[in-house]
Amino acid sequence: MNEFEFIRRLRAQVESQGPSAQVVRGIGDDAAVIKPGDGRELVVTADLLIEDIDFRRATITPELLGHKALAVSLSDVAAMGSEPRWAMLSIGIPSDAWSVDFIDQLYEGAFKLANRYRIRLVGGDTSRAPDKIVLDSIVLGDCAAGRAVLRSGAKPGDFLYVTGELGGAAAGLRLLKRGAKLGAKRGNQSEAQAMEKVLQRQLSPEPRVGWGLVIGQEQLASAMIDISDGLSSDLLHLCEESHVGALIDAAKIPIDESVVALVGRRALDPLQLALHGGEDFELLFTVAPTKVSKLPKRVDGVPVTRIGTIEPAAKGIRVAEGSLIWELEAGGFQHFGGKNG
């Protein structure tokens, strides 16, 4: 398969999604042309995934890789309270991975997720790479003007909420590093289920698109961020941008039950993983007391939990654990670089 065949295949696949009034021109020109509605603001994010830094070829399938690349960016758009609408995927592929099967499966993973949210793939770039697979996922979303939910609007007195459960993705990463594989046969059924669940959380994260939309459309949150680096790091980011402090209640943190189920036999500390483990891609947001009653209990089956309160900046960022109160330090996923947009 050469570059032209590849682009032709990809274009046919995109066109099979049917026409879209807002895509004036998709794949096949120098750039894509899209038409946001009048009065809309545009939300744009890019996320780089590099082999042996962000994933290993031995532990993720091409399909899950395509899914994960897109999921990470969808999570960012959800964290802005916006609707993801268009995506581009830039991929660099080394010779030993360049095959019709590999590329088809990678795009299949991305398309499956994109179709679920009616997101159109409008472009990207494909390049040979010397040895490591590289993906840059770019997602564009939109929202009514002035409605994007930033990190910077939290006020003392607001309540702090998080969607879903925490710690699973980090537990999955630890198990992968110890040789666990998705879909492997295991003796004990409840243990097998728990392992499978945390491996899925790591390899096939579910962006909280539905929650992001509800929060944005109803303007329920004063500030929001997605938990990609870990609750501690991302709470710190939110508090920094909002110039506030926070007090969270350790007992309220929704620790992933599968992580708890795996404790004992393995060196996994559920609270540590929930506090500092990255890549859960849940949404962390703050809600003014007057709006708390409007918050739905679940969106797309995903619950939400109140885990603390926003305080003045001078109080710092603290955790109450029973009668103890201690200062929370960022201990999440600290890679070399970092997200800057």
Added chain:
Amino acid sequence: MNEFEFIRRLRAQVESQGPSAQVVRGIGDDAAVIKPGDGRELVVTADLLIEDIDFRRATITPELLGHKALAVSLSDVAAMGSEPRWAMLSIGIPSDAWSVDFIDQLYEGAFKLANRYRIRLVGGDTSRAPDKIVLDSIVLGDCAAGRAVLRSGAKPGDFLYVTGELGGAAAGLRLLKRGAKLGAKRGNQSEAQAMEKVLQRQLSPEPRVGWGLVIGQEQLASAMIDISDGLSSDLLHLCEESHVGALIDAAKIPIDESVVALVGRRALDPLQLALHGGEDFELLFTVAPTKVSKLPKRVDGVPVTRIGTIEPAAKGIRVAEGSLIWELEAGGFQHFGGKNG
């Protein structure tokens, strides 16, 4: 420098560009928020540059690399007849290149070019990379609705034009492969100038932003593409999308004078380089006979040359060289993957 220091530095640099009414939120949130004007269409492109595929660390400076990454995407937006307005840069950097100097210089190159066209850097992603530098440059532009110039509008009878001169970037690449360096001392002054010029064309390409704007605003072209893969390949793309053929006059092709000046001593065939050499980042476009008189002679000092005519598809894509007429085959830069948007 860790990720937070890095993002803080970058943000300060962006904020020193002054406020922008259309950037609601730049670097420092989950995603950027921008506000295109009502009735505008958005043009988006992404270009991946990977070390040892698209450039070599030994022959390009970090500043030129930052410039080139952005320039390649600006050229795509120009080729849509649109105004580039916002940019994101995703960079993966291996440990041995991770230094304040390297990153500052890389961004300096990108910022210098961005500032020239008042483009705002609104985000991106930064990641560690195992061994090779990776850059994905994302540029967003806009134009009045329905005004984007596609590859698909050329009609038989239209004239074919190209901006600037061709062949320089490919000659520069050949010289780099033979050990030439930018700024090296050379004996013969005219030869030194010619070498410097073609090396610059390869390492520091100038996107034809001004031409793209004029063509888009005045709706002068029926179809347009930028010459990234080479005149032959890109003419083929334009003709395929427009379902037309073309006849070009070899004698009219504006061959880079510096390439001609270097002929004789080196194995460089100027016409071959001009026809098939990639990365000149000039614009190739078609103009209906009724609009030819409106075409400016120069934009930003860059001339334009009529090199042929669009014909019915059945006639194929041909070159007239004196009394000979031969079929043009795509022979441009054929890397492994390819641009798909």
